[in-house]
Amino acid sequence: MNAQIQKVLVVEDEPTIRRFVRTMLEDEGHAVIEAGTSAQGLMDAGTRKPDLLLLDLGLPDGNGVELIRDLRAWSDIPVLVLSARNQEQDKIDALDAGADDYLTKPFSVGELRARVRALLRRRGRVGEQATPVIKFGAAEIDLSRRLVTRHAEPVHLTPLEYRLLTALLAQPGKVLTQRNLLREVWGPSYVDSSHYLRVYVGHLRQKLEDDPAQPKYLLTETGVGYRFQP
Amino acid sequence: MSRSIFITTLACVFVTLLATPLQGLLDKANIVMLFLLTVLLVAVKLGRVPAIFASMLSVLLFDVFFVPPRFSLAVSDLQYLVTFAVMLVTGLITAHLASGLKQRAQEALQREQQTQALYRFAGQLAGALTLQQVDELSRVFINEQTGVGSVLLLPAAGQESSLEPVSTTAEFAVEPRLTGQVLRTGQRIHSDQVGRLGYASLYLPLSAPIRVRGVLAIGSDSAEGKEVPVNHGLLDAIAALIAVAVERLHYVQVARNSEISLLGERLRSSILSALSHDLRTPLTALMGLSDSLQLIKPPLPPVALETAQTVHAQAKRLSDVVGNLLDMARLNAGDVHLRKEWQPLEEVIGSSIKLLDSALREHPVRVSLPADLPLLSFDAVLMERVFCNLLENAAKYSAGGRAIEISAHADSEVVVVEVADRGQGLPVTLPREALFEMFQRGETETGIPGVGLGLAICKAIVQAHAGTICAADRDGEGSVFRFTLPIGQPPAIEGED
Numbered sequence: 174m175n176a177q178i179q180k181v182l183v184v185e186d187e188p189t190i191r192r193f194v195r196t197m198l199e200d201e202g203h204a205v206i207e208a209g210t211s212a213q214g215l216m217d218a219g220t221r222k223p224d225l226l227l228l229d230l231g232l233p234d235g236n237g238v239e240l241i242r243d244l245r246a247w248s249d250i251p252v253l254v255l256s257a258r259n260q261e262q263d264k265i266d267a268l269d270a271g272a273d274d275y276l277t278k279p280f281s282v283g284e285l286r287a288r289v290r291a292l293l294r295r296r297g298r299v300g301e302q303a304t305p306v307i308k309f310g311a312a313e314i315d316l317s318r319r320l321v322t323r324h325a326e327p328v329h330l331t332p333l334e335y336r337l338l339t340a341l342l343a344q345p346g347k348v349l350t351q352r353n354l355l356r357e358v359w360g361p362s363y364v365d366s367s368h369y370l371r372v373y374v375g376h377l378r379q380k381l382e383d384d385p386a387q388p389k390y391l392l393t394e395t396g397v398g399y400r401f402q403p
Numbered sequence: 404m405s406r407s408i409f410i411t412t413l414a415c416v417f418v419t420l421l422a423t424p425l426q427g428l429l430d431k432a433n434i435v436m437l438f439l440l441t442v443l444l445v446a447v448k449l450g451r452v453p454a455i456f457a458s459m460l461s462v463l464l465f466d467v468f469f470v471p472p473r474f475s476l477a478v479s480d481l482q483y484l485v486t487f488a489v490m491l492v493t494g495l496i497t498a499h500l501a502s503g504l505k506q507r508a509q510e511a512l513q514r515e516q517q518t519q520a521l522y523r524f525a526g527q528l529a530g531a532l533t534l535q536q537v538d539e540l541s542r543v544f545i546n547e548q549t550g551v552g553s554v555l556l557l558p559a560a561g562q563e564s565s566l567e568p569v570s571t572t573a574e575f576a577v578e579p580r581l582t583g584q585v586l587r588t589g590q591r592i593h594s595d596q597v598g599r600l601g602y603a604s605l606y607l608p609l610s611a612p613i614r615v616r617g618v619l620a621i622g623s624d625s626a627e628g629k630e631v632p633v634n635h636g637l638l639d640a641i642a643a644l645i646a647v648a649v650e651r652l653h654y655v656q657v658a659r660n661s662e663i664s665l666l667g668e669r670l671r672s673s674i675l676s677a678l679s680h681d682l683r684t685p686l687t688a689l690m691g692l693s694d695s696l697q698l699i700k701p702p703l704p705p706v707a708l709e710t711a712q713t714v715h716a717q718a719k720r721l722s723d724v725v726g727n728l729l730d731m732a733r734l735n736a737g738d739v740h741l742r743k744e745w746q747p748l749e750e751v752i753g754s755s756i757k758l759l760d761s762a763l764r765e766h767p768v769r770v771s772l773p774a775d776l777p778l779l780s781f782d783a784v785l786m787e788r789v790f791c792n793l794l795e796n797a798a799k800y801s802a803g804g805r806a807i808e809i810s811a812h813a814d815s816e817v818v819v820v821e822v823a824d825r826g827q828g829l830p831v832t833l834p835r836e837a838l839f840e841m842f843q844r845g846e847t848e849t850g851i852p853g854v855g856l857g858l859a860i861c862k863a864i865v866q867a868h869a870g871t872i873c874a875a876d877r878d879g880e881g882s883v884f885r886f887t888l889p890i891g892q893p894p895a896i897e898g899e900d
Contacts (some may be wrong), residue, residue, distance in 0.1 A: 189688035196695040231680060257683055261742075261784055279687035279722050281715075282694035331899045368745035368778055372896055375747050386749050386756075386770035393754040396742070396784040 179293055182206045182223035184214030184240070185255065186233050194227065197282045201289065210234045218244055225292055228272070230256040230263050238266045245271035251292040255280070261396035268350045268397065275348065275397075291346050307342050309390040309403055312381040314342065321381075328380050333358060337373050338381075341391065341401040350398040374399060407449040408456055414441050415460045419468050426469065434469055435490055438462075442494040446501030454502060458494025462487050520548060521640055528648040537648050538569035545621070545641060551631050554603060556582055557617040557649065566618060575622035578602045582618045589615045591639075598622060604631050607638060609646035616649040671736045675729065682725050689718040727856040730788070731841065734863040741782040741867060745894055748776060748820065751783050752809055755790035762795055765803035766824075771810045778893040779818060785864045792857035793822040793884050801826025801881065816890055817870070823883040828876055835874050861886070 181203045185191050188209075195205045206221050208214040211232045218226060226244070230237040241252055254267045254275040264275050274288055305317035312323045316339065321328045330338065337358045341349065352364045359369060374393075378385040392400045418441050422434045438461035446454035466476060470483045478484060524544045531537045538555045545553040554573045556566040566582050581592050585606045598604025603622030608615045619642045623631050632638065696703060696711035703711070733739070749772055756768050790809075797807045805825040811818055829835065839862040842855045858874075865872045865886045872886035 187684050187688065190684070190691060193688065193691035193695040196698055197691075200695075200698040200700075257679065278683055279690045279719075282691060282698070285691075333899055366894075368894055369896060371744075371746040371750060372778070375749060385753075386772065387753050387768070388757075392757065393750050395751065395754045395758075395787045396782075 178202065178204050179224040180204045180206060180221060181225045181227060181289070182208065182214065182217055182221065183227045184208045184211060184217075184232065184237075185227070185229040186210065186231075187229070190229075193282065194285065197286055198289070201286065203289075211237060211240045215240055215243055218248065218250075224250060224296060225289065226250055226252045227289075228252055228254050228267075230254055230260065230267060238263070238270050241267055241270040241272050251296050253288055253292055264397050265350050265352075268348055269352065273347050295346060307403070309401075310381070310383055312390075314338065316342075323381055330377075330380065334373055334376055334380075337370075338377055341399060345401050345403045348394050348398055348400045354399065370399075407453040411445050411449065411453040411457045412460065414445060415457060415464055418461075419464045423468060431469060431486070435465065435486060438465055438490065439493055439497070443497050443501060446498040447505065450505065451498055451502035454498030455495060458491055458498060461494060462491050465490065517548070517637055520544070521637075521644065524641065525644050528644055529651075531648060531652070534569055534649065534652055537645060537652070541619070541641065541645050542570075542572070545638070548637060548641075549632050551621055551623050552603075554620045554622075555617065555645065556620060558586075573603070573620075573622065576602050577620045578606075581606050582620065585618045586615055598631065605638070607642040609642055609649060611646040611650035613650060616646050616653065619645060668736075672733075675733055675736065679729050682729070683722070686718055686722040686725065690715055690722065693718060724856075727860060730860055731856050731863070734860065734867070739785075739863075739867045741785070743780045743782055743868075745778045745780050746783060748772060748779055748811055748818070751781075751786045752790055754783075755787050755794060758787065759791055759794055759798075762798055763807075766798045766801065767806045768794065769806055769808045771808070773812060776811055776813060776818065777890055779888050780891055780893075781868050781888060782864075785867070789861045789864050789886070790822070792861050796857055796884075797822060797824035797826060800824070805881075813890065814887075817887040818890060819885060819887050821883050821885045823877055823881060825877075825879075825881040828880065829874055829882045838874050839872065858884075 181198050183191055183194050183198070183205060185194070185207075186209050191207050191209075195207065198205045203225075206217050206223060208217050211234055214226075214228070214232075217223070228237050228240065232240075237254065241254075244250075244252070251274075252267075252272040254264065254272045255278060256263055256267070256275060257278050267275065273292055276284060276288055305315060307314045307316065312321070312328070313325075314321050319335065321330055321335070321338070337354065340354055340357050351367050351370055355364045355366065355370050358373075359366070363369060374391060375385070378388050378391055382388045382391060390402055392402050394400055415438070418437050422429065422437055426434075442454055442457045442461060445457040466478065466483070466487065467474060470486075471479050524540070527540050527544075528537060531540060534555075534557060541555060542553055545551065552573045552575060554571075554575075554577055555569045556577065557569055559565050559567045564583070564586070566579070566586060568577065575598075578597055581594070581597065585592055585608050589608045589610055591608060592606045593604060595604055603620035605621040607619045607621065609617040609619055619638075621631055621638060693711050693715040697708060702708070749770070752770055752772075756763060756770075794807060794809075801807075801824045808823045809821070810823070811820045813819075829838070839858045841859040861884075862872050865888075869889050870887040872884065874882060874884050877883045
């Protein structure tokens with residue numbers, strides 16, 4: 174791991190939640206910057222240069238989604254969104270605005286730790302040579318040769334299936350919204366035809382997962398989108 | 404009448420006096436012309452009867468004063484008989500035509516007045532804000548125009564088929580069977596027999612563009628005894644105007660009601676989300692803080708750590724209950740906005756199993772879905788709740804190691820989904836339907852956590868998707884929960900070329 178201390182900015186209006194998040198992050202060896210409002214958060218993100226942003230979507234002084242949009246204009250640090258249940262649209266908006274992942278309240282310290290680790294690890298990996306071969310489960314995808322195998326047997330994917338697979342694999346661990354994937358794979362006129370996406374993800378699971386009904390790698394984020402979990 | 408006969412006589416005598424000194428100068432035929440002119444003028448000015456009288460008097464005067472031998476009815480030259488006949492016939496026809504013209508002009512004038520009155524009436528109705536005003540205006544107007552009484556009957560609040568008078572000031576009664584018939588058929592009914600018994604004798608439907616809005620009953624107020632004008636276009640026009648006014652007021656009311664219910668819904672939903680935030684925030688903090696006690700260095704003594712874990716577990720349990728209560732409140736408040744999308748069932752089953760994860764650790768879940776199961780239209784987040792609740796129940800009520808099976812099959816119009824377990828089975832003391840009621844627990848005395856909302860939530864969600872849900876004992880051992888989702892018309896998926 175990186176020996177350098179990583180800074181995490183926590184934007185959350187509830188001090189008690191900030192407190193246990195801070196405890197967890199410090200236990201992990203990170204430096205924590207706290208902000209109670211989105212204005213303060215945006216300022217801190219600019220001046221203190223954090224490596225990760227934890228953002229509560231229900232801030233009193235405004236929309237967390239706006240903060241992400243502003244931030245994305247000049248920064249690509251990972252953003253983990255904290256939100257309540259029944260706020261699928263908020264999550265989607267936040268992800269479309271550029272957030273990387275989300276956690277639904279109430280969450281456990283263990284979940285939060287896992288997400289934070291994954292995001293910081295990915296950030297550490299940026300700049301590394303991307304490998305042309307990606308493996309998950311019994312499947313192996315050689316991006317340079319456009320070759321997909323499972324248990325060393327070649328698997329035939331249609332062009333759209335392959336394009337969808339590469340779109341998912343390109344951002345491991347990141348939640349990709351339905352609109353995002355539809356636009357990328359099918360084109361802008363298909364953004365409302367979510368059934369295409371669902372059917373094709375089903376095809377990919379049939380061809381690549383051990384148990385398509387209980388996938389381990391091509392995961393559904395219900396009501397939001399999909400995630401490739403390496 | 405006698406006055407116009409007198410004027411007519413005067414006119415004829417005047418023509419005679421005028422023509423007498425001119426006898427030498429004028430031809431007889433031209434004298435006849437003068438008389439015919441008189442008849443024409445009389446017809447135009449005074450009407451049919453004086454004109455007929457004028458034509459006869461003219462023939463008489465012409466015969467007596469101008470046809471030789473003068474001053475006698477005798478006629479020397481027989482050809483004058485032809486003159487008389489032509490004169491009489493021409494006079495009569497002139498009288499008829501001219502007076503007809505006059506009558507039509509009068510009718511036109513009357514119609515125009517009626518039309519203007521209707522315009523005024525329509526204007527007044529357009530300004531009416533209540534049904535009482537409409538009733539008042541129409542009663543006054545009908546009485547003004549035709550001299551009869553009227554009653555406006557509209558459906559009683561909440562009941563479409565039973566009519567009630569808006570006000571009861573009329574001197575006659577209204578026959579309820581006839582009004583019902585008019586409302587149903589939209590056809591007017593007229594019956595003098597009923598009228599003689601002290602009821603309204605004419606029943607007109609208030610046919611508005613959308614539907615028949617009520618009935619207008621017309622009867623003569625017995626005091627004045629005025630005849631009810633049965634085939635009066637005016638009454639039909641009035642009924643049509645009232646119908647439009649009533650329908651307009653109806654839609655004003657509908658719009659106002661929906662605005663009120665929209666406001667109510669918005670209020671409910673904002674209270675719910677505020678409540679949800681206020682309940683969840685401290686719970687999130689409680690769970691997180693109790694969790695983070697385990698991270699404290701140096702580590703707490705084991706007893707304290709155990710307490711922290713218990714606090715965490717209890718907070719989690721409370722949070723689940725709060726979540727269920729809020730969900731139920733939301734579903735009950737009618738605040739369910741289904742975000743339906745066409746999707747395979749397999750996906751939501753997979754995500755539900757993944758979500759429960761630790762709760763299902765001891766129970767293998769077997770999913771068997773036919774490959775040709777159609778896409779279904781449902782709200783994935785809510786359907787995930789249904790599966791989670793059913794799986795959680797199955798796991799809670801069956802011993803570790805027992806498998807839970809999920810299967811589905813298409814059955815004509817619906818897809819039937821089954822979640823089956825090999826658990827302790829359904830409680831014998833409860834009717835099956837009662838399981839899906841709120842706060843109903845299978846076994847009230849057990850230590851199994853829960854408040855009895857899981858199945859009620861399932862039922863509310865399935866019903867919101869136009870499906871049904873039921874529970875049954877399973878052959879051998881355990882129970883099976885079965886719900887349906889309508890198949891509908893799945894969208895086509897274009898193949899790849």
